[in-house]
Amino acid sequence: MDGQTLHTTKQLQTAGRGDRVARTRESIVASALALATAGQVAPIVRDIAQMAGVSARTVFQHFADTAELYVAVLGRVLAALVGESKELAAVGPVEQRIAAMINQCADRYEQLRPMWTFVETLQRRSPEAADMISQIYSANTANLSQAFAPELAALPAESRQRALTALALAIAPESWVVLRQRLNLSVEQAREELGFVVKSVFATEAARR
Structure with a gap:
């Protein structure tokens, strides 16, 4: 040879x-x-x-240990969820954009829901996992800022960040888990409740003008 x-x-x-x-x-x-x-x-x-x-x-x-394995599992899940999300453009009626945002979050979180206790436990134990979870919130906030830019811009300066924070809280993974598991709502009912909350945020802040 x-x-x-x-x-x-x-x-x-x-x-x-x-x-x-x-x-x-x-x-x-x-x-x-x-x-x-x-x-x-x-x-x-x-x-x-x-x-x-x-x-x-x-x-x-x-x-090296189970923590490293669990973080690899979480990374797999979050990569898939983030990859499936699409940036929403600030075009069309606000009701349409709200529905699109809620539907996107509902689809992602429904996949995550069965293992949410695993995710919560892991992020308390692993700074790396906590950082990975924070990426969801950052992505949500950026998406909200873009999708509802006209509505946010119309608010007084002091109200914009408050409205954005309230919106991010409404569509956080925990909110979906509470609606589905703590309040035992169906997927459709949970979507409707989130839609109501998001619309209420805009209505409340607009009334302050």
């Missing part, structure tokens, strides 16, 4: 090992995500390993 062939063979072997490592890691993360989505607040390694078809030792070969 000449030098070039040997080099190529080694490259292929390395690539093959890399693919196996990536597939194993993906299987572990997917299994932990499935357990979290099923309602487990802190999926245990034994169950994760069994679902992924690997040993517990293999799990810890890929992740």
